[in-house]
Amino acid sequence: DIMEKIITLLVPEKDLSGLTVIVTAGPTVEPIDPVRYLSNRSSGKMGYAMACAAARRGARVILISGPTSLKPPHGVELIRVETALQMYDAVMEHFPGADVVVKSAAVADYRPKAVSPQKIKKHGRDLTIELEKNPDILAELGRRKKHQILVGFAAETEELETNARQKLESKNLDLLVANDVTQPGAGFGSDTNIARLVYPGGRTVPLPKMDKLLLAHRILDEVQALRKVQQ
Amino acid sequence: DIMEKIITLLVPEKDLSGLTVIVTAGPTVEPIDPVRYLSNRSSGKMGYAMACAAARRGARVILISGPTSLKPPHGVELIRVETALQMYDAVMEHFPGADVVVKSAAVADYRPKAVSPQKIKKHGRDLTIELEKNPDILAELGRRKKHQILVGFAAETEELETNARQKLESKNLDLLVANDVTQPGAGFGSDTNIARLVYPGGRTVPLPKMDKLLLAHRILDEVQALRKVQQ
Numbered sequence: 001d002i003m004e005k006i007i008t009l010l011v012p013e014k015d016l017s018g019l020t021v022i023v024t025a026g027p028t029v030e031p032i033d034p035v036r037y038l039s040n041r042s043s044g045k046m047g048y049a050m051a052c053a054a055a056r057r058g059a060r061v062i063l064i065s066g067p068t069s070l071k072p073p074h075g076v077e078l079i080r081v082e083t084a085l086q087m088y089d090a091v092m093e094h095f096p097g098a099d100v101v102v103k104s105a106a107v108a109d110y111r112p113k114a115v116s117p118q119k120i121k122k123h124g125r126d127l128t129i130e131l132e133k134n135p136d137i138l139a140e141l142g143r144r145k146k147h148q149i150l151v152g153f154a155a156e157t158e159e160l161e162t163n164a165r166q167k168l169e170s171k172n173l174d175l176l177v178a179n180d181v182t183q184p185g186a187g188f189g190s191d192t193n194i195a196r197l198v199y200p201g202g203r204t205v206p207l208p209k210m211d212k213l214l215l216a217h218r219i220l221d222e223v224q225a226l227r228k229v230q231q
Numbered sequence: 232d233i234m235e236k237i238i239t240l241l242v243p244e245k246d247l248s249g250l251t252v253i254v255t256a257g258p259t260v261e262p263i264d265p266v267r268y269l270s271n272r273s274s275g276k277m278g279y280a281m282a283c284a285a286a287r288r289g290a291r292v293i294l295i296s297g298p299t300s301l302k303p304p305h306g307v308e309l310i311r312v313e314t315a316l317q318m319y320d321a322v323m324e325h326f327p328g329a330d331v332v333v334k335s336a337a338v339a340d341y342r343p344k345a346v347s348p349q350k351i352k353k354h355g356r357d358l359t360i361e362l363e364k365n366p367d368i369l370a371e372l373g374r375r376k377k378h379q380i381l382v383g384f385a386a387e388t389e390e391l392e393t394n395a396r397q398k399l400e401s402k403n404l405d406l407l408v409a410n411d412v413t414q415p416g417a418g419f420g421s422d423t424n425i426a427r428l429v430y431p432g433g434r435t436v437p438l439p440k441m442d443k444l445l446l447a448h449r450i451l452d453e454v455q456a457l458r459k460v461q462q
Contacts, residue, residue, distance in 0.1 A: 032269075034388050034413065035337070040267045069300040106266070109353040119388040119412075122340040127362040133353065157265050157350045181350075182265065 014058030021059040022098045023051040024105035026066035028084045033116035041188040042106035044068030046212050050102045051076045053216035064090045084108050084134035102151045103138050142172030154178040164198045185209045238444050245289030252290040253329045254282040255336035257297035259315045264347035272419040273337035275299030277443050281333045282307045284447035295321045315339050315365035333382045334369050373403030385409045395429045416440045
């Protein structure tokens with residue numbers, strides 16, 4: 001679209017050439033039975049914008065995406081997954097060869113303990129679904145990481161900065177992009193985002209409301225800065 | 232699209248002029264917290280095809296739709312809802328003035344008992360979601376119906392005919408469209424459907440795989456036949 005063309009004019013360099021960037025995007029879908037599922041309101045827009053921006057800047061991009069209605073950006077390798085377990089497997093498979101991982105997917109923390117092979121018939125007034133924890137992909141990447149730059153996202157509805165800071169540290173991230181999804185113009189489904197960049201050691205940079213593609217480029221600028229510090 | 236144009240040529244009459252048709256479509260979304268929800272795999276395609284067909288045939292169409300990525304058909308009144316309770320309210324509001332109700336939505340049978348106003352933080356290995364039953368819209372319409380023709384859908388994964396017959400009778404329907412969503416080319420997300428028409432008294436008519444818009448017209452033919460018997 002026109003916004004993408006304008007932004008591409010502003011960021012013309014192929015400064016990520018030779019790098020492999022994994023981007024995860026979208027929600028995961030956790031089946032309860034063949035018809036019903038648990039999911040979340042992630043549209044995938046932020047992740048697809050990250051993949052688009054990284055590809056324009058010359059990176060090899062592996063986009064690992066949960067179900068979305070978005071068109072995959074030109075020139076990225078798309079791996080479609082549905083559940084958190086499938087996303088875990090796909091990310092771990094490609095992680096050793098990656099230089100940068102941007103984890104913008106909203107992965108379900110929990111999945112139903114038992115998936116019914118048949119549609120559950122309704123019976124009785126109440127029903128209880130037992131859930132068990134999904135593996136924490138970001139925390140596992142934080143444990144495994146060597147040279148990789150690890151960028152996480154935090155969608156919060158309260159105590160944004162405290163929660164974000166804790167997530168950054170507990171998961172050994174290099175950068176966390178925090179946003180309060182309750183604000184208009186921020187978060188799920190929106191074309192814009194209002195983010196706060198959170199760095200190890202406590203520095204935070206609040207950003208104004210901006211187009212998700214522009215924010216994606218801003219995040220990649222930060223990734224480049226982090227890579228230079230590392231070298 | 233081209234299929235719609237061809238089918239419109241085949242069914243040119245405005246034989247539903249003067250009638251008000253309510254069509255429900257899509258899934259419902261039942262929030263767990265501001266981010267997470269329970270839903271199901273309904274794409275809304277069958278319901279949107281029903282609304283499109285009824286509008287082409289001259290009916291006033293009120294399309295009550297859960298979240299879908301579909302473009303609403305030209306000339307229908309669209310009411311967007313999210314939860315089963317919202318769909319219940321919208322359907323009951325318009326039911327007294329309706330002549331035909333086609334209930335193609337896949338309404339969640341259960342909703343979370345408590346909706347957390349804040350995003351639930353993960354803690355502990357397991358989690359239990361307590362659900363309570365949503366009102367049964369179709370059964371309530373069956374109780375309230377006077378002159379209205381009531382068409383229901385049943386998406387089944389096993390014992391198609393037994394389950395369909397029981398649904399038809401317990402809900403006082405005039406026609407039930409049953410389909411086995413496990414078959415390729417049938418059910419959720421597909422552009423085609425493989426349906427079986429089930430009538431009160433036990434008659435069933437299996438239909439071949441067909442485009443959902445063509446099936447929609449076939450169902451409206453049946454509705455017209457039922458209206459003539461009634462008069």
